[in-house]
Amino acid sequence: MNTREAAPHDTSHFSWARKGGALALRDWLAHLARSGRLATIDQPVALEHELAAIAKRLDGTKAAFFTQAGGHRVPVVSGFMSRRAWIAEALGVDETQLLARFSDAAERPLASRLVSRDEAPCQQVVHTKNIDLHALLPIPTHSEHDNGPYITAGLVIARNPRTGVQNVSINRIQVHAADRMAILLLPRHLHAFQKAAEAAGDALDVAVAIGVDPLTMLASQAISPIDCDELEIAGALHGAPLPVAQCVSNGVHVPAFAEIVIEGRILPNVREMEGPFGEFPKYYSAQEAREVIEVTAVTHRKDPIFHTIVPAEMEHLLLGAIPREATLLSHLQRSHPNVKDVHLSVGGVCRYHLWVQFEKKREGEAKNVILCAFGAHYDIKQVVVVDTDVDVHDPAEIEWAIATRFQADRDLVVIEGAQGSPLDPSTTVGQPEDAPAYLQGISAKMGLDATRPVAYASHVFTRVRIPGEDTVDLNALVEADNAAFDTYLGDGHV
Known part of the structure; x- marks a missing residue:
């Protein structure tokens, strides 16, 4: 397998300009490439299992960038958020300040900035007829017993049918037909939106944004009240309102700098089989009848990058962990x-x-x-x-x-x-x-x-420590070449 470290695609139009993070995924990938943290796999790789196997081996060490995935012209990236330190770096803070930075953004969201289609790279190319997702996009099959290809890194965006406020989440989506996808809805906000729309006999308009910057990915996982748009938390993490564009086939607003957007609607009273799928607990979930997205449009950049998350590996786990930790810390500290x-x-x-x-x-x-x-x-x-x-x-x-x-x-x-x-x-x-x-x-x-008792005998719960263990300067004391030891042996001390 040939690998090389290189910047992905053309990054000339975008720069690592915003304090605390990039506006586009490709800015972050270029930054990882410059710092030796992106491995480019520049030969054909199968979408079924092989791509995920390689990405898993690299997970936590380097992001994987596949230029020839399953014969597609669209490259695939995975693992660009697979270390806690990288996420802190994207936020522009020390690792110890990661939760505080996220909590501050969650508590002080910034309203998004709606831009025109001409200002939205995610709508440079538009498909509204004869859509075939398998032909358009390199969608991997990850684990051994997965029931086909899955979108694992798509931000699912929908509006509350009652209030119009958006919600953002990441849901597993099985692409089982050219223009239909089965989606897992756990009992959270998107599920509540779908139930409300279905009760009225309506479809729920949705969009699936694939290939967004690390801060927007992170914001999507915030544990927030039902009428809180996580794209506004993304804006707060960026330090400026997030540019969003209105979908071409519905009223949902999506990150303007996303690589790919799949537009559609969750059909009322329609269920189709989905699964099994290898989930984050490192086990398979069962096959069950799930809600269905009917695709109405696909938009993307002229040279898009497809992001996939290898389930149950570090990128998957950390994306869920850090927002949860920030929310749990704030919740606990209130009481x-x-x-x-x-x-x-x-x-x-x-x-x-x-x-x-x-x-x-x-x-x-x-x-x-x-x-x-x-x-x-x-x-x-x-x-x-x-x-x-x-x-x-x-x-x-x-x-x-x-x-x-x-x-x-x-x-x-x-x-x-x-x-x-x-x-x-x-x-x-x-x-x-x-x-x-x-x-x-x-x-x-x-x-x-x-925890220790509040009161205890002086030495019973006192930790053993050696004075100076944390401050001694080993670099000044230890000889790297062991010359003194060789001299000692040479003097006859055997």
């Missing part, structure tokens, strides 16, 4: 201001296991924090609360705190029969395969108070 930091662990698929750093003042507070976390998001399955001397981003530190500060008979909290994630396969045990939606995702929750 418990001594909460200092939170982290959704990779081992908990960046959704189910939450680690909380807390400055405890009274006994029992940590259990309140645990209960508050469970109420913050139904996905949370396990919460560990630790003291401020424990790094919540270090799994070894968390395990050490549990090993030395936790006793199951007094520090364990278990809640039975709560709502959990429908994608957690352990919740299906004992349920019939055709269980109705209201019975899916029933989960037990577990909280661990791994």
